[in-house]
Amino acid sequence: MKTITKEQQLEAVSGWWNSDQIVKWDKQYDEWDSQTVRSLNRRLEKVLKFVDDINLPKGAKALELGYGAGQTALKIGQRGYEVHGVDVSEKFVEIATTRCQKEDPTGKYYFKIGNIESRLEYEDETFDLVVISGVLHYLYDYEACIKEVYRVLKPGGHLIIAQRTAYALNHFLSIRPFLCSCLYFFLREKYEIFHSYKAMLCDSKLGVIFGRFENTKFFNTKFMLKGHDVWKYKLKKNLFTIPKLKNLCKRSGFGSLKVDGAYYCISEEPKYFDFNIKVDDFLEKMANKKFLHFIRRLSRITIVLSKKKVVS
Numbered sequence: 260m261k262t263i264t265k266e267q268q269l270e271a272v273s274g275w276w277n278s279d280q281i282v283k284w285d286k287q288y289d290e291w292d293s294q295t296v297r298s299l300n301r302r303l304e305k306v307l308k309f310v311d312d313i314n315l316p317k318g319a320k321a322l323e324l325g326y327g328a329g330q331t332a333l334k335i336g337q338r339g340y341e342v343h344g345v346d347v348s349e350k351f352v353e354i355a356t357t358r359c360q361k362e363d364p365t366g367k368y369y370f371k372i373g374n375i376e377s378r379l380e381y382e383d384e385t386f387d388l389v390v391i392s393g394v395l396h397y398l399y400d401y402e403a404c405i406k407e408v409y410r411v412l413k414p415g416g417h418l419i420i421a422q423r424t425a426y427a428l429n430h431f432l433s434i435r436p437f438l439c440s441c442l443y444f445f446l447r448e449k450y451e452i453f454h455s456y457k458a459m460l461c462d463s464k465l466g467v468i469f470g471r472f473e474n475t476k477f478f479n480t481k482f483m484l485k486g487h488d489v490w491k492y493k494l495k496k497n498l499f500t501i502p503k504l505k506n507l508c509k510r511s512g513f514g515s516l517k518v519d520g521a522y523y524c525i526s527e528e529p530k531y532f533d534f535n536i537k538v539d540d541f542l543e544k545m546a547n548k549k550f551l552h553f554i555r556r557l558s559r560i561t562i563v564l565s566k567k568k569v570v571s
């Protein structure tokens with residue numbers, strides 16, 4: 260298993276989020292392929308459900324870390340909150356600002372460029388709400404980020420994290436993703452692994468044994484490479500599980516956790532998309548029933564709501 264330094268990870272992440280990729284992401288909630296659109300919108304829906312549950316007064320201050328093209332920030336701002344944002348991408352700052360100014364001209368949006376693993380440039384106890392959606396897997400030191408979130412939140416302020424997790428339903432229904440999940444479980448992997456036999460053997464902890472074969476002919480056959488990807492930007496994506504997310508919040512001092520799931524699917528393949536919609540709707544309904552909350556563990560994305568304690 261290759262390791263990566265903090266600087267290399269940041270360079271790769273900013274390279275990726277300043278590349279042509281961002282044009283795609285700008286349209287991600289409406290014009291991208293349907294599977295992705297469905298999961299992103301489900302995620303957004305669940306984040307906003309928690310925002311509405313908290314029911315902050317108008318004018319409350321929210322911060323989104325890793326705001327991307329601003330779709331989530333816009334929906335938060337449209338609820339009458341002042342929205343601040345920090346993102347490492349130099350291109351997203353313009354895209355997000357333009358989107359929010361156009362769609363919500365009277366809203367208050369303040370986006371800036373920055374690395375959310377470093378000290379956040381805000382005073383202690385500034386915000387009522389912090390949202391981190393689809394971002395934590397990019398961070399080298401997500402622990403430092405959550406500690407900063409704790410600092411900038413007011414006592415009683417809320418943190419919402421939306422994050423894809425390791426053990427989703429679709430991973431149990433085909434062989435390669437299932438084997439990958441087994442590796443995640445038994446070897447306690449730290450990073451996500453491509454669903455190819457090559458990656459499972461070379462990029463997991465098994466790499467200590469099999470890494471030396473990575474360039475051999477057999478390890479580069481179609482069979483070994485199915486499910487593999489080659490990224491120009493060599494970043495590592497952190498692997499999260501629900502307990503890991505909960506513990507992360509608790510370790511940083513957060514209390515009272517609520518957990519929800521978003522998007523249940525049986526396969527990532529486009530041909531199953533229509534069937535996925537039915538599965539998603541059905542499991543979503545079931546997961547809300549009293550004794551069936553455990554179903555949420557099978558969703559692709561987990562949403563965690565936590566609260567900074569009020570010290571009396």
Ligand SMILES: C[S@@+](CC[C@H](N)C(=O)[O-])C[C@H]1O[C@@H](n2cnc3c(N)ncnc32)[C@H](O)[C@@H]1O
Binds near residue numbers: 276327391397
């Ligand atoms: C998958 S996008 C999510 C965008 C947005 N939160 C949403 O829900 O649509 C991930 C975002 O995290 C940002 N990001 C990743 N690492 C970061 C870092 N270290 N500091 C600041 N932003 C970061 C990226 O630039 C990108 O905009």
